[in-house]
Amino acid sequence: MEGNQTIITRPTDPTDPGNLKAAARKVEEDVKTFTFDKSYWSFDKNDPNYATQAHLYNDLGKELLNHAFEGFNTCIFAYGQTGAGKSYSMMGYGDDKGIIPLTCCELFNRIGRNYDNTIIYQVQVSYFEIYNERVRDLLNPKHKGNLKVREHPTLGPYVEDLSKLIANSFQDIENLIDEGNKTRTVAATNMNRTSSRSHAVFTLLLKQKRHDAETGLDTEKVSRISLVDLAGSERANSTGVTGARLKESANINKSITTLGKVITSLADASSGTSRKGAIKVDSFVPYRDSVLTWLLKDSLGGNSKTVMIAAISPADYDETLSTLRYADAAKRIKNKPVINEDPNGRLIRDLKEELQLLRKKLGVEACFSDNQQVIAFVDGEGNFVKKTKEELVNQIQTSEKLMKEACETWEEKLRRTEEIQLIREKTLEELGILIEKNAVGVHPPKKVPYLVNLNEDPLMSECLVYQIKPGATRVGRILKMRRE
Template identity: 30%
Template sequence: MNASKKSDKSIFPSTPARTPLFTPKRAPSVSSVSSTSSLDSRKAPATPLLTANKKIKAPLSVESRRNHVQKPKSTLAPIPSTPTRSNGGNSRPRTPISPRKGAESPLLMPAASEMDVSNVDPESVLVDFETVEPGDVSGEIDEAWLKTALQDHGKDDKVMVSVRIRPTDQHNAWIPVQSEGGIKLDPNYAKSTTATSTTSFNFDAVLTGTPNKPIYTTVARSHVHAAMDGYNAVIFAYGQTASGKTFTLSGNVDEPGIIPRSMKDVFGFIKRTPTREYLLRCSYLEIYNENIHDLLAPPSTAAANPVQIQGGNGSDLILTPLREEVITSLKGVKEVLKRGESNRRTACTDWNDRSSRSHSVFRLVIESRERGSGAAYEEDEALSTGRATTPNPMNGRHTPGLGGRQTPGLSGRNTPGLGGPKLQARGGRSVQTSVLSLIDLAGSEKATSDKERTREGKYINTSLLTLGTVIGTLADNSAKKKTDHVPFRNSKLTRLLQPSLSGNARISVICTINPDPSAIAESTSTLLFAKRIKNVKLNAQKKEVVDTDALIERYRKEIEDLKNRLAEREAEPVRNRRLSARQQIDESKAMKDLNGRIQQLTKLILTSQTVDDNKGDDSRPTSPSKLDFDMSPYQLKEELLAARNQLETQATQILSLEAALTARPPLPADAPEEEKARVIAEQAKTIRELEFVVAGYEENLGEPLRAVREDVEAEWRGKLEEEVRKREEKERWAGELVKQLEKEKAMRVKMEVERKALAAFVSKFDALGLGAGGGGGHGLPLPRAGGASAAFKERQEMRQSGKVSAIDSGSFASHLFSHRKSGDEGSSGGRAGGLNDVSNGGGQQHNISIVVEQCTGASESPMRMPEALRGQPSLMEQPMLEGPGEEEADLSFDELEVEHQLLAMSVRGMPVPSMNTANRWKVANAGAVGKGRVDVFGDKENVPVAGQ
């Protein structure tokens, strides 16, 4: 790897070197790849121009990561614990030499730096205008700039989008229209490329050239200031590989990029803000192959403990375990950045000697609160810390130090939670919290000639694609006022960016493009991404945490004082208070004021508590300041409940005291003593009377009244017993009625069944033309000689010969009747032997009448067969009548079966053919009955057989 390339990625290298104008590497042919390439071979000094066509392979990034760290010991060495100011006046905030007891979180790795936030007392590492070193302040900030800062791009609710065109000494395919923030494709290339129809774009700024200062001033400074002012801010670079993202973000020693410049600006801002004090803590992480690694943790432990993202949708996220280091000077930042940079995964690709193989995120958490001074501050401090503070002789500030109030959990214990303690809202001073995120994305790229690079490239491209989709959906939602699901969770990158992209951040995006004509497609894709993100709506809000504990405590104290004063006055004997009328008026007014103030404070306590409750987890989800993470969630809940109960009890006590105060008898302050004594006497009498009423009611009723009451009670007792007896009688009667009703219901059901059976029987008779209105006189056919058996037989024969496909509903019955045309009389021999073979003779017809009797008992049948019919053959055995034109009856096997049973019921006592008869008939007909129909008869085989 050549030296100049290395220096590009190192923000603060030891040996400054000017960067030559960059010409990107072309993807070389496979033949040009030197298999003997090594790190040493790449050390030969060469400009990017000279190395442009030379493919050099880097060792695999993961394995080489530790080798790549050139001075691991020095980079991980702790920052000097006691930095001193050159003027010897105010001292820089000190880093405690020994970690606090119990500060180690089991989830965090052993500290590699004493500035690890979990090892320090935040109150001792605050930065303010007095502690900022002159050299740490950006010399670039001047009054003129402060005016321009008012034209803050981040103020509106849109993402600030800029394009940076990397310089080239070859053909430039893109023409900037800088004054209008536009960029368009050179018409010569526009014609030749079919990559896109859109060739001209407009953004907030289009920037060219190598200097990073104008880039920072234009795209980043206002966002850094917004972050210092309490807004979350995100600045990220997006673009294809080797287009200049890292150069823009980190830069080099000659051209420091956005990250080092913004850090300088942070200290400059603090220097110019004497009213506030700051706690600055930073973290540095990378997303490599969809795993998040802590770049500030020792590489071995970072690899073994990938950072996890926790937290709700859209709200703040918790990254754990992630080391956060407190910074108090630019030197500290340099140290942290250097360490992080050295742990970053970079590798030589076909296009970039030191291509970032991961997305890197440098986060600076800025917490600030007003600097306290004066008597009120002293008192607040004492209230907050529970002890008097000692002014620091060096800077005059009150620093409670290690023994001071740190991060009380609800239990009151000092417990640094996960991620370390944070600045506390104290002494009634609220804390503003914001996060500045500076993100260097890995570049999108085509498949490379190296397997590992290709694998990394896939992860990179996938997460960038997801970022594109997320941005697209957000833009679409904003434009069309929709609320479509945004797939933030599809990649670690978008998940990490979720709170910011959801709107609560000011965002600036620098899209870097490679102006080479061969990269027009990729550049266009980058520009389309830039266009989409421009439409995402933002609504960044400041986050302020109020010290409700301190406020409530102060109110309580005041209420206590007021109550004491009131009590003293009331306790003073009247005779001792010989006051003039004027004094009495004044005192009355003072008492009234005291009461008013107590009420007001009580309300404030309740409001503060409500605010605190409402904020709950939502207000500071990431803050461990209110939570003791050593406790189980159950214990925390218990504590919370206990604290609330206590507060409520106190509030109730206060309210009842107030009520007692206001309920005192109204008496003008200037009323004479006699008058007061009279009012008191009256009140005492009233109280005695009420006591008499409450306690002695029974005693005062007297004997005669008691006797009357007993008489009345006896009378009513008798009436009650009579009513009870009557009710029992009625219940018995109702029970009888219910039983009768049940019986009747059963009877009805039975009758309904019989009625239906009878109706079916009658309808069958009618259908057969055997009913009273049926016979020959009415033209309905009568069964003819040969009977149903002959018809059935013929039917089966027809089926077997294929003339009839199956015995279908009604067809068998029709054959019963149509069969008489065949004149087959011989089949009657199939009848059951025990039955009378009665021929009705040729075309003779019968009139069959049925007597239906009312069913009078369970044993009686509703039907009686007339005498005339007794001895007649059953319907099945009756021969068919002959006669042209008779209609076909609609009978199926089942219907015949029903008919058969009905007949059996109706002619009880008569010899009735059983279904066995029919079965025998079936057998006699040589199995002509379809096998599939046997089940039609089924267990009706068991019907009692008459005559057998």
């Protein structure tokens, strides 16, 4: 790294007798240079140019937090090969905190320094993972299955029934992250996979309510801070995986590949040209080809201020070159962020109009004969739409859920947060997992025997302590005998 530049050199092949690849290297240069907004060196802590976690946060996290307080949606996502340091940059390890905890800490520090009595701050948190194209809520054990991803004209893509829990302090955030990671680790242990094999999305919803004493009016700003730790890409032929692990890698590669296609399409659309240099009028962006890109739609080319961290490693030249090329393309993407003022009032108004229209059309359908199941009508945006009775009922139920959530009071949200907290703690206790706030590393001996979870992933290793309860305890799986 030199300034804002990252320079990559193709390694020589020691198994290449007589330099047989010389001809190929003439076509493709050995040294390539990429220029980015920032270029960090984090290999040797003794190096004077070594970039610490605080260095990374001060350059990236602080600026996006400023934008969030202004009312903009913001997003930071880490992209790159397996083992390049994405989870370390986002979450950190031990006392070396990453962007997510540092951002949350500073968020509540700023709220604590607010002496303006006309402003009220409210913070909600959601935490979910995407594994094998399935969405799983990490904060609510009741949601054990796959949560549906939907899209609304006002809200954009969202996860239906995803828990949004209230956080009143940084301690609350730390507890939620800790318990969410434990839930993630339990699933990883049961499914025989590691945490790095799923995409983790941690979201902060910051609401600012301001009361104008002169006019007596209340205004509201709502910003969404999305912090995304992507799974690393790994090629099946180099890892030798088979069976369920091969399917897992295929799904991860599908979402990572689709992310690459989305970045390329958006970059082409922003520059107005195709990769071959031809002028493009409309470029199709394949957001819906994977759950990950669908949910990141606003962050990529939409209503958000977004930072991409491209994590690279000297372990694999081709993977590093691919990551740098995608990061280079991402520079050309132009987002269209706007300040989200009074979004809740607008959402409630839109939902009321939508429900009124849908219920009216459903009433018309009830008068139809049994064989006439399709209704054609013009929606609120002037589009000609055809829907079956089943689709109309489903859309009404979805809109009613959104309406109920939008009209929910803060007291009701707080009560639901406390209920989910008790369910989460009870679920972990039933599994024999020690509930201890901010417990890091191996715990001192307890009053009863216990087992410590050890894992190849440092973010998962030793973060679970299974207490052995009185009586008989069986370890392992029960094998069923099969008659030949």
